[in-house]
Amino acid sequence: MLAPDPEQRVVDRDELARLYHQMYLIRRVEELAARAYTQRKILGFCHLYIGQESVAVGVAAACRSSDRWITGYREHGQAVAKGVSPRKMMAELYGKATGASNGLGGSMHIFDASVHFMGGYGIVGAQVPIATGVAWALKRLGTQDVAVCFFGDGATHQGAFFEGLCLAQLYKLPVVFIIENNFYAMGTSLERQSAVTDLYLRGAGVGMAHEQFDGFDVETVRERVGAALHHARSGVGPVLLEIVTYRYRGHSMSDPARYRKDGELEEKKKSDPLLITEQRLKDDFGVSDAEIEALRARADAEADDAAHFADSSPEPSVENLYDYTYVSPR
Amino acid sequence: MIPMREAIRQAMAEEMRRDPTIFLMGEEVALYDGAYKVSQGMLAEFGPDRIVDTPIAENGFTGLAVGAAMAGMRPIVEFMTFNFSLVAYDQVVNSAARIYQMSAGQYRLPIVFRGPNGHAENLASQHSTAVESLYAHFPGLKVVSPSTPYDAKGLLKTAIRDDNPVIFLESELMYGFKGEVPDEEYLIPFGKADIKRQGDDVVIVVWGKHVHTCLKAAESLKADGISAMVLDIRSIRPLDHDAIFAAVARTHRAVVVQEGFPFAGVAAEIITRIQESCFDLLDAPVLRVTNRDVPQPYATVLEKAVIITAERVVETVKLVMGR
Structure with a gap:
């Protein structure tokens, strides 16, 4: 097991309340996105993060704000956790000019350089070597920052994943690769995708530090990712983490997820990230029901505000269609 | 040098x-x-x-x-x-x-x-x-x-x-x-074609190594009384259409030479642009020379049959000239 980050502070009452608020906010934003999708206000593909909130929020709690994040197409939750405003995020889903990518990217391609959120990629696994390259630059440019790369269990069979890992380890780059194992690559369950279901073991073959843990408890995620970041930041090389999680919804909004076993979803919901953290706040920090309710109400209002902002924002202008095909000469 | x-x-x-x-x-x-x-x-x-x-x-x-x-x-x-x-x-x-x-x-x-x-x-x-x-x-x-x-x-x-x-x-x-490369620093902007050989009767539009194949072809066309311009576009994207259209306006006939397969190739794109913009200037259909439409074979005799040669460029130019 990787040594913990000696500088990581113990989670106190306020910090845990903040993490709860973040997770709840992400869930509410996703629920409103689902509703807007059924109203055809959000179009195309829309992959929801519900059930996995403790991963993105726990990673964000462990990161420095200057650390770079790169991820796949199920990135709404990660975007909000990294600091993309729910307004900009939601407006991007609505395809509005006020969106994080001016409506050019959509649900799968959210970018916000102001918070170092370097994108959602729609080609499974392609973000792995890209993250390796970000880490290359972070090292060569003399920063102390780390690249954090998210992808699902499905990406671990792609050549890009393997090549990205090989290069990151060879060059000892400051990058933490995070497999969010939610047990399904679209509709294909883990045991039907891979002869090796402990995906973190893929790290052994390239000589990379590798670890696996359950990600339902945001505090665990924060602590274990903190250890991985500490390792990567110290210059000794990258880390591959497998964070075990679960998605409640289908692969995308068009998927009813009939491939699950009976009772599986209900069983998984017993370790819901929000439930776990709510219980901990109450049991160990004496947080009252009223305080929990207030945290939720604040997040509800923020999510509603984001949806309203997106809904009332202007469409992108067709006149600007060609603005970003090429960088204009300086 | x-x-x-x-x-x-x-x-x-x-x-x-x-x-x-x-x-x-x-x-x-x-x-x-x-x-x-x-x-x-x-x-x-x-x-x-x-x-x-x-x-x-x-x-x-x-x-x-x-x-x-x-x-x-x-x-x-x-x-x-x-x-x-x-x-x-x-x-x-x-x-x-x-x-x-x-x-x-x-x-x-x-x-x-x-x-x-x-x-x-x-x-x-x-x-x-x-x-x-x-x-x-x-x-x-x-x-x-x-x-x-x-x-x-x-x-x-x-x-x-x-x-x-x-x-x-x-x-x-x-x-x-x-x-020749000068000692002092210089840059060449993209999207600027270069006339590698001036000519009046036909323009050969080309880039890369086959510029030299076409220069050789142009030299041998001289013997047939055909004055061929060799226009090296240098950059394919962005494309210097102005130079291509100006050359067509001068010669009224054009051949595009593109290494690689013909189907949906750059030559097809350039020819489309010429006919879209210069249709009335043309005295003949614009033809192209490309590799033959097969994967590259190994044996020398087969390879030579597939790749672009000066002889094939000459033949195609003559077709465009009605010879």
């Missing part, structure tokens, strides 16, 4: 001295001095952090270049041959060509992808592909292909300074080709 490989090396080295964020990465570029000795001596000058040997992982190191560019560096990726770039095609066309647009301008991709393109001699099916049509298809990419050491140096320096991803197509057959 210096050979092409030295002109390319000079361009990279001069730019690397000017800008510490530039690095060269690829298979055998450092310790081995480059598979075709293009990067010879560069490891000694710039060190292993900037002249970087990679494992054989084209998709991986191309993706690495994409990420490094997004985070503020200016990578030059050498493909040992552009055939291998097809392993990295996803990163070039789905990542490099699009991130600037899909991030609404938040991330720039100043990357040069360079290496030998097209056939050399008896390299057979999987090492002879000409890829310009595969890359010029995509908005977001620039595609250039020099035919002389002078053009190579000036265009490559421009490519390295460009904030967009640039596909820079060289030729194994040309690395030893010598030409």
